[in-house]
Amino acid sequence: MFSGAICRRANWLLRLSIVLNVCVVLLFVGTHFRSSGPWVEEPPAGWAGSTQDALLGTAMRPGATGTSGSSVTAETSKTDGARTKTSLSSLATSSSLASSSSSLAAQVEANRTKLASAETASEVDRAKANQTANQKPELTLQEAIECNDKPLNRKTSQRGDYWVLYNYVPMSEKPHCWESVTYTTHADYTFLDNLEPLLDRWRAPISIALHAPGGDFPPTIEAIKYARTCAGPLVSRYVTFHVYFSSKHMPKYIPSGDRVSNDRANCSKPAPWANVSVASMYKTERKLLYPVNVGRNVARESASTRYVLASDIELYPSPELPANFLEMVRRKAHPALSRPNPKVFVLSIFEVDEKSQPPRNKTALMQMLKTGSLIPFHKKLCSGCHNVPRAKEWQEAKETRSLSVFHIGKRTGSFVHWEPIYIGTNDDPLYDERLSWEGKSDKMTQGYALCVLNYDFLILDNAFLVHRPGIKVYKKDAYRDTLTAKTNVLIKKIITPELKVLYGTKKGCAV
Ligand SMILES: *[C@@H]1O[C@H](CO)[C@@H](O)[C@H](O)[C@H]1NC(C)=O
Ligand SMILES: *[C@@H]1O[C@H](CO)[C@@H](O)[C@H](O)[C@H]1NC(C)=O
Ligand SMILES: *[C@@H]1O[C@H](CO)[C@@H](O)[C@H](O)[C@H]1NC(C)=O
Ligand SMILES: *[C@@H]1O[C@H](CO)[C@@H](O)[C@H](O)[C@H]1NC(C)=O
Numbered sequence: 001m002f003s004g005a006i007c008r009r010a011n012w013l014l015r016l017s018i019v020l021n022v023c024v025v026l027l028f029v030g031t032h033f034r035s036s037g038p039w040v041e042e043p044p045a046g047w048a049g050s051t052q053d054a055l056l057g058t059a060m061r062p063g064a065t066g067t068s069g070s071s072v073t074a075e076t077s078k079t080d081g082a083r084t085k086t087s088l089s090s091l092a093t094s095s096s097l098a099s100s101s102s103s104l105a106a107q108v109e110a111n112r113t114k115l116a117s118a119e120t121a122s123e124v125d126r127a128k129a130n131q132t133a134n135q136k137p138e139l140t141l142q143e144a145i146e147c148n149d150k151p152l153n154r155k156t157s158q159r160g161d162y163w164v165l166y167n168y169v170p171m172s173e174k175p176h177c178w179e180s181v182t183y184t185t186h187a188d189y190t191f192l193d194n195l196e197p198l199l200d201r202w203r204a205p206i207s208i209a210l211h212a213p214g215g216d217f218p219p220t221i222e223a224i225k226y227a228r229t230c231a232g233p234l235v236s237r238y239v240t241f242h243v244y245f246s247s248k249h250m251p252k253y254i255p256s257g258d259r260v261s262n263d264r265a266n267c268s269k270p271a272p273w274a275n276v277s278v279a280s281m282y283k284t285e286r287k288l289l290y291p292v293n294v295g296r297n298v299a300r301e302s303a304s305t306r307y308v309l310a311s312d313i314e315l316y317p318s319p320e321l322p323a324n325f326l327e328m329v330r331r332k333a334h335p336a337l338s339r340p341n342p343k344v345f346v347l348s349i350f351e352v353d354e355k356s357q358p359p360r361n362k363t364a365l366m367q368m369l370k371t372g373s374l375i376p377f378h379k380k381l382c383s384g385c386h387n388v389p390r391a392k393e394w395q396e397a398k399e400t401r402s403l404s405v406f407h408i409g410k411r412t413g414s415f416v417h418w419e420p421i422y423i424g425t426n427d428d429p430l431y432d433e434r435l436s437w438e439g440k441s442d443k444m445t446q447g448y449a450l451c452v453l454n455y456d457f458l459i460l461d462n463a464f465l466v467h468r469p470g471i472k473v474y475k476k477d478a479y480r481d482t483l484t485a486k487t488n489v490l491i492k493k494i495i496t497p498e499l500k501v502l503y504g505t506k507k508g509c510a511v
Contacts (some may be wrong), residue, residue, distance in 0.1 A: 186295025215282035217251030293431035358466035439487030451509035
C-alpha cells in the first residue's frame, strides 16, 4: 500500500504535538471474497453471431458455486514501512458497511497509540515521516467521493408504459454513498440462482430490477422470498429488489413490500427458479420482448452509492473489487484519475468452461488462459465485440498488489462499436429504453454518447468479470434476426439523429 499518511484530525494533531505529527493511517480494508444475462453477450447489430441459448436461460447453467469462507484483513502502514496485518471478522467489517467507518477509526486510534509509544523510531523513520508530513494530506473516502446519501424509500411510479415498484424489498445494509459500490442489474426470476455466487464474490450492495409481467409476477414474489430465506444471509443484507411490468400486463394482486420482506419461504421446497420451462412463462406465451434497458436504468438510478457497476447478472466480478476500487479512487492511484475528462472504469471480461470455477485473482486467471480453460468473453461467438483496448498486454501483465489503471482507452478506431462494462456513476448517460434485449445493440447508443462526451475508459489492471461457467456457442435464431433488423432501423433512423441533437457529434464516434 503506501507508507505513512497523515492523520488529519485536529484533536489528534494536538495530542501528538510533541512528536512529529505523523501518523499513519490505516488505509485499507480488503475483503477476501470467494468464489452471466443472457443479456450481456450480444454481438453488435450486423455481426453474424446471435445466441438463443441465452434467451432460453436454463440451457447453459451448470451451477456456479463459490468455494471457501471469507476473512477480512486490515493492513496498517506505519511510518517505518512495516505492515501489521490484523484479521477482523469478516462480518464485523465488510458486512456492516455502515459501521465500517467506526471500525476504521478504531484501527487508526490503535495505530496512533502504538506510534506515540514507539520512541525507538530511527532517524530514517523521522526523515520519512517528515517528508510525508510535508506532502499534501491524504483524503478520507468521504472527502474523496463527494456525494449525498439517498434513502431506499419504497415508491410506486410510472416509467413510460411500465409500472415500477422501486425499492420494493430493500437491503438491510444502509451504507453511506461513499462507503461502497453497488452492482446494478436486471433479470427475470429464473436468473436469481446467480445471486448466491455473485454475492459470494461481490459482498457489497446489489440493486436488481426484475421484469415480472402478468402471470410471471407471483413466482417472482416467491423467488424473492426464497432467495432471502434460503440463499444465504448476504441476500437480505445486500440485495435491493425492484419489480416492474407493463401496464398492459398487470399482475392480479401485489402484496405489500413489507409483507414480502418479512415472509419466510420453505427451504425444503425446490427453488422457484429451478427447472422453469421458459416456454410456459407468461412473457414467452405472450411473446413479450425483454425491456432490458428499463431494468438497467431502474436498478442503476436506484442505487444508493455514488459508484455503480451496471452489469449483467451472470457476470461475476473478481473478489474484493469494491474495497480495492474505492481505495484506488481515494488515493488517486493513477494520474488518469486526475484528468479532467469524464471517466468510467472498465473491466475485462472472460468466460470459463463448464468444469471450471471462475478464477479469484489475476494470477489464477492467467494460468487458466494458458491452459485454455478460460478465454476472453465471446471469443467463439464474436471475437471483437467485447474486445478491450490493449487486451493482449493486459493478459500478459502480472498481477500487482493494489488496483490501478492499466490503460486509458477510447471508443474509437477498432473499438468504435465497443460495449464496455464498467464502474461509473449516475452522472453517466442512461440506456435507451426503446431497445430490447432481443433486438440487440442495447448498449450501443449509450456508448455513442460516451464517445461524443469524450469519456476516458480507464481499464482496471487487476480486476475482471467472469461469466458463469459454460462457454457460449453460436445458435441461429430467425425470430431474433428479424428483431435485430428492426432495431437497427430504429437506431439509425430515430435514435441516432436524436443523440446528435442531444450530444452533438465528434470525429471517430459511431453508434
Ligand atoms: C523536515 O523538513 C523540514 C522542511 O522541509 C527540513 O528543514 C528539516 O530538515 C526536515 N527534518 C528532517 C529530520 O529531515
Ligand atoms: C416444507 O416443505 C416440505 C416439502 O414440501 C414439507 O414436507 C414441509 O411440511 C414444509 N414445511 C412447512 C413448515 O410448511
Ligand atoms: C431439475 O431437473 C433435473 C434434470 O432434469 C433434475 O435432476 C432435478 O432434480 C430437477 N430439480 C428440481 C428442483 O426439480
Ligand atoms: C490466487 O488464486 C489462487 C487460486 O484460487 C490461489 O491459490 C492463490 O493463492 C491466489 N493468489 C493470491 C495472490 O491471492
